[in-house]
Amino acid sequence: MIGRKLAEKLAQDGMLGGSKVERLSLLDVIEPALPAGFTGIVHRAAIDLAKPGVATSLVQSRPDVIFHLAAIVSGEAEVDLEKGYRVNFDGTRQLLDAVRIAGKDGDWCPRFVFASSSAVFGGDLPAVIGDDYALTPQTSYGTQKAMCELMLADYARRGLVRGIGLRLPTICVRPGKPNRAASGFFSGIIREPLAGQEALLPVGRDVRHWMASPRSAVGFLLHAATLDPSRLGKRPNLTMPGLSVTVAEQIAALERVAGPKAVALIRSEHDPLIDRIVRGWAQAFDPARALGLGFHAETRFDEIIEVYVEDEMGGRLP
Amino acid sequence: MIGRKLAEKLAQDGMLGGSKVERLSLLDVIEPALPAGFTGIVHRAAIDLAKPGVATSLVQSRPDVIFHLAAIVSGEAEVDLEKGYRVNFDGTRQLLDAVRIAGKDGDWCPRFVFASSSAVFGGDLPAVIGDDYALTPQTSYGTQKAMCELMLADYARRGLVRGIGLRLPTICVRPGKPNRAASGFFSGIIREPLAGQEALLPVGRDVRHWMASPRSAVGFLLHAATLDPSRLGKRPNLTMPGLSVTVAEQIAALERVAGPKAVALIRSEHDPLIDRIVRGWAQAFDPARALGLGFHAETRFDEIIEVYVEDEMGGRLP
Numbered sequence: 001m002i003g004r005k006l007a008e009k010l011a012q013d014g015m016l017g018g019s020k021v022e023r024l025s026l027l028d029v030i031e032p033a034l035p036a037g038f039t040g041i042v043h044r045a046a047i048d049l050a051k052p053g054v055a056t057s058l059v060q061s062r063p064d065v066i067f068h069l070a071a072i073v074s075g076e077a078e079v080d081l082e083k084g085y086r087v088n089f090d091g092t093r094q095l096l097d098a099v100r101i102a103g104k105d106g107d108w109c110p111r112f113v114f115a116s117s118s119a120v121f122g123g124d125l126p127a128v129i130g131d132d133y134a135l136t137p138q139t140s141y142g143t144q145k146a147m148c149e150l151m152l153a154d155y156a157r158r159g160l161v162r163g164i165g166l167r168l169p170t171i172c173v174r175p176g177k178p179n180r181a182a183s184g185f186f187s188g189i190i191r192e193p194l195a196g197q198e199a200l201l202p203v204g205r206d207v208r209h210w211m212a213s214p215r216s217a218v219g220f221l222l223h224a225a226t227l228d229p230s231r232l233g234k235r236p237n238l239t240m241p242g243l244s245v246t247v248a249e250q251i252a253a254l255e256r257v258a259g260p261k262a263v264a265l266i267r268s269e270h271d272p273l274i275d276r277i278v279r280g281w282a283q284a285f286d287p288a289r290a291l292g293l294g295f296h297a298e299t300r301f302d303e304i305i306e307v308y309v310e311d312e313m314g315g316r317l318p
Numbered sequence: 319m320i321g322r323k324l325a326e327k328l329a330q331d332g333m334l335g336g337s338k339v340e341r342l343s344l345l346d347v348i349e350p351a352l353p354a355g356f357t358g359i360v361h362r363a364a365i366d367l368a369k370p371g372v373a374t375s376l377v378q379s380r381p382d383v384i385f386h387l388a389a390i391v392s393g394e395a396e397v398d399l400e401k402g403y404r405v406n407f408d409g410t411r412q413l414l415d416a417v418r419i420a421g422k423d424g425d426w427c428p429r430f431v432f433a434s435s436s437a438v439f440g441g442d443l444p445a446v447i448g449d450d451y452a453l454t455p456q457t458s459y460g461t462q463k464a465m466c467e468l469m470l471a472d473y474a475r476r477g478l479v480r481g482i483g484l485r486l487p488t489i490c491v492r493p494g495k496p497n498r499a500a501s502g503f504f505s506g507i508i509r510e511p512l513a514g515q516e517a518l519l520p521v522g523r524d525v526r527h528w529m530a531s532p533r534s535a536v537g538f539l540l541h542a543a544t545l546d547p548s549r550l551g552k553r554p555n556l557t558m559p560g561l562s563v564t565v566a567e568q569i570a571a572l573e574r575v576a577g578p579k580a581v582a583l584i585r586s587e588h589d590p591l592i593d594r595i596v597r598g599w600a601q602a603f604d605p606a607r608a609l610g611l612g613f614h615a616e617t618r619f620d621e622i623i624e625v626y627v628e629d630e631m632g633g634r635l636p
Binding site for chain 1 (some may be wrong): 399441442449450451453454456458464465468469472476551553
């Protein structure tokens with residue numbers, strides 16, 4: 001979803017960091033959609049990045065910027081251990097190694113923007129997590145992202161890529177249909193009522209979590225691609241800004257934006273498992289480094305809803 | 319060196335955590351020496367753990383405890399990137415996966431004691447590093463160790479191994495000949511004068527570093543193998559205790575133990591490169607968790623010298 005929105009934005013802007021975007025290569029396990037309005041060359045393909053040789057052929061076009069967002073989600077990585085390590089870790093490693101080998105004559109060193117996740121943090125966490133806090137993932141997905149962060153940092157330190165890793169917050173409001181991800185309800189309790197449909201709330205309203213809009217996530221990726229790498233110092237992985245809100249605060253914002261009729265469509269149906277999983281996640285960060293480097297996200301949940309209404313509902317409430 | 323001492327200690331004790339040691343499998347890239355005085359079965363072999371299939375055949379004997387110390391050192395991992403990732407990371411991964419697959423029926427879940435390193439920390443560090451501090455390695459070796467820690471923690475969380483990772487301090491006094499490791503002089507300025515030989519000191523005497531004796535390192539590994547894994551909670555990787563000393567304090571201890579004649583054999587020959595590398599390393603830790611779990615190391619540098627004199631010089635100063 002973020003990859004699609006990023007491609008659309010790049011196609012629409014036609015520029016990145018003051019340079020014309022001449023060519024877009026869009027790669028995923030299923031062939032990505034053609035973004036509207038782009039006048040340059042578009043290459044699209046369905047690929048399996050973890051398959052030996054695939055990454056090598058991908059880098060032959062020597063792109064200036066690589067955005068690497070591909071991953072299987074946390075639930076799937078937990079159920080299928082081998083697939084998780086293969087796609088989320090080996091895929092990234094193959095891509096980093098393909099860049100290393102293709103660039104070994106020193107004439108090519110692309111920017112490599114890696115989408116990590118706040119799931120690299122887990123377990124017994126402080127209420128607010130600072131930039132120096134240990135990565136203690138409690139899922140295989142978070143583990144794989146953390147391993148990729150380390151390898152990216154090592155390759156960046158060695159001058160093999162101009163790497164930057166971004167720990168994305170939970171993205172809210174996700175467009176589309178409800179899914180069964182444990183985090184799905186954070187979007188569902190906004191998206192469904194805005195569409196006049198009922199939404200289930202499986203957790204207590206005191207649950208606090210860290211979120212940003214899809215538009216902010218695309219903004220992070222674009223900003224990362226244009227940032228001077230020397231400003232990252234010895235730590236190219238950054239916790240992205242976000243908004244720490246409780247479910248109660250989400251619902252209060254929904255009421256301000258869409259009225260009590262929308263809020264009435266939220267039905268509490270407690271799910272002890274989801275409640276427990278979600279309470280194990282990070283609640284808030286102090287992303288001082290990212291803020292100092294010019295990354296920014298929403299500061300009120302009302303804005304996050306407004307972004308959804310603008311970008312997904314044509315700006316019109318029903 | 320630590321592996322050899324660990325094997326000798328296990329052979330000598332004949333017991334581990336109240337159980338008789340019936341079988342020792344000693345595996346390294348060159349065939350390990352036969353430890354003296356062991357009455358059980360010893361299997362020794364020269365192996366390449368990273369080679370597909372090797373780990374699978376190793377675990378067929380279903381050992382109760384696996385000590386995994388194998389690694390190429392930091393200098394070599396820095397010079398040969400591919401070899402470093404292959405040996406230090408892939409070797410560990412192959413071993414973890416071999417255990418996972420062999421134990422998948424739930425009837426075997428060995429203890430897996432992994433030797434990590436304080437090299438997982440680097441860059442701009444606080445004067446004293448706590449247990450919650452981020453892993454920010456500034457070498458490929460440290461990166462590979464940190465990646466292994468993450469994978470070990472994930473496999474332990476999933477119940478696939480009873481894993482524990484130990485971040486070992488710099489080991490001092492290392493027996494044997496001088497080597498060209500950047501950290502070599504920390505041992506050399508003690509070992510060579512005790513043998514009546516000159517030692518070069520390439521750094522300023524104000525340099526501070528984190529050390530423990532080889533005897534302490536063996537003690538950490540044995541204690542880790544007998545610790546109740548449930549006491550590790552969600553974080554099975556631990557910074558081991560050590561002693562934070564300056565070079566000046568090392569030299570003062572040498573004078574107390576062996577007199578001014580020994581100290582007179584230390585010759586300062588400044589090496590700006592080594593000085594710079596060493597000043598980038600961690601100076602001190604607050605290993606509260608490990609101390610609480612019963613790990614302990616030397617508390618005065620005099621003890622570290624005395625351990626060397628006892629274990630390597632038959633207890634006699636020349």
